[in-house]
Structure formats: C-alpha cells, structure tokens
Amino acid sequence: MDVTVRLVERRDAAAIRAIYNLEVTESTVTFDLVPRTLDEQVDWIDRHSGGHPAVVALGGGEEVVGFGSLSPYRDRPAYNPTVEDSVYVRRDVRGNGIGRILLDELVRLAAAHGFHSVVARIVGGHAASTALHEACGFDTVGTEREVGRKLGRWLDVLLMQRML
Numbered sequence: 001m002d003v004t005v006r007l008v009e010r011r012d013a014a015a016i017r018a019i020y021n022l023e024v025t026e027s028t029v030t031f032d033l034v035p036r037t038l039d040e041q042v043d044w045i046d047r048h049s050g051g052h053p054a055v056v057a058l059g060g061g062e063e064v065v066g067f068g069s070l071s072p073y074r075d076r077p078a079y080n081p082t083v084e085d086s087v088y089v090r091r092d093v094r095g096n097g098i099g100r101i102l103l104d105e106l107v108r109l110a111a112a113h114g115f116h117s118v119v120a121r122i123v124g125g126h127a128a129s130t131a132l133h134e135a136c137g138f139d140t141v142g143t144e145r146e147v148g149r150k151l152g153r154w155l156d157v158l159l160m161q162r163m164l
Ligand SMILES: CC(C)(COP(=O)(O)OP(=O)(O)OC[C@H]1O[C@@H](n2cnc3c(N)ncnc32)[C@H](O)[C@@H]1OP(=O)(O)O)[C@@H](O)C(=O)NCCC(=O)NCCS
Pocket: 023, 029, 030, 086, 087, 088, 089, 090, 093, 094, 095, 096, 097, 098, 099, 100, 101, 120, 121, 122, 123, 126, 127, 128, 129, 131, 132, 133, 135
C-alpha cells in the first residue's frame, strides 16, 4: 500500500474517531474509558493543529489508515520542552510499516518545533508499540507498576523516551 502522511484536518475526525474508539472500548492500549463523540474529536483536532501537531496516514484512495499526535507531557510549565506521542493504525492494515512512517514523522516534527525530547507511555506487555518505539530510536526509561485499571486488570505503564 502506498502511504502518505499529512497534517490533520477537521475532515479527518470521523475516521480518527472510528480507529480510536475501538481501542477505548476493547483494549487497554489507551487509558481512556469513554468513547469520544464527534465534537470531542473535532476539538482534539483543533488542539493538535498548532505547536503540538497531529498527522494522518493516508492509504490508497486518500482514506485515513492511521494517525499520530504530539501532546504536552505534563501541565506544569517547566515540562514544556517535552512532548508525549501517540500512534494508532487501523486494525486491518497493521504490520505494514504505517506506524513507523507516522512515528518517524512525529519525531521529525517534534525536532522541527523545537522540543527537546519525546516520551511514550505504553501499557505493560504491549509488544507492537514497544517494538515500534524501539525501531524509531526510543530507549526504555522504566516501568510504573499497576498505575492503571481497566477491563478488570491492573495495568503497568512502560516509559520510553527519545532525546532530540
Ligand atoms: C502500535 C501500532 C501503532 C504499530 O503500528 P504498525 O503499523 O502495525 O507497526 P509497523 O508495521 O510500522 O511496525 C513497526 C515496528 O514494530 C514491529 N511490530 C509491529 N507489530 C508488532 C507486534 N505485534 N509484535 C512485535 N513487533 C511488532 C515491526 O516489526 C516494526 O519493527 P521493525 O521496523 O524493526 O521491523 C499498532 O499496533 C496500533 O495501532 N496498535 C493500537 C494502538 C496503540 O497501541 N498505539 C500505541 C499506544 S502507546
């Protein structure tokens, strides 16, 4: 599949929401518990249209097959040089290098926007996301133990980081 990447636009809201909400309701890869409404997804796009960008991966026919974003890492202002990444690929096209294309582009954008490092917070045992981040130059920082709870399970968070 030929894949291109561009900055997110409001018209991508429905496709992004469909990819994301499946993981909200069926998996532990996101710690969100309630699916996003279309309005919330549009708000999310608006918040990721400036200094903290989001990108979409387009497959053949311009359909959105994945997305990724950079978000502020923590609220307190001394954390401003750090961003947290997020990457989601549509289930039927995983394992084709699309996550890699998205995360490489996010790392490029983070450097271009003047950030100092990118942090990933990955649910414990998530082999695909851990491998993706390793492939894109992230190192493991450590594990927060049983900091989350979802679908009746305690969840660890693996912290990975790439300096820019
Ligand atoms: C994590 C995710 C984005 C990976 O996207 P993808 O398009 O399938 O990944 P890619 O095909 O680009 O693979 C990237 C690397 O990870 C490896 N990888 C992918 N899936 C893997 C798996 N299930 N197990 C082990 N390694 C895997 C690939 O071999 C590749 O490594 P390489 O470049 O050294 O060969 C995708 O699985 C996904 O959307 N998961 C649900 C959302 C999610 O968990 N996001 C991350 C939240 S922290």
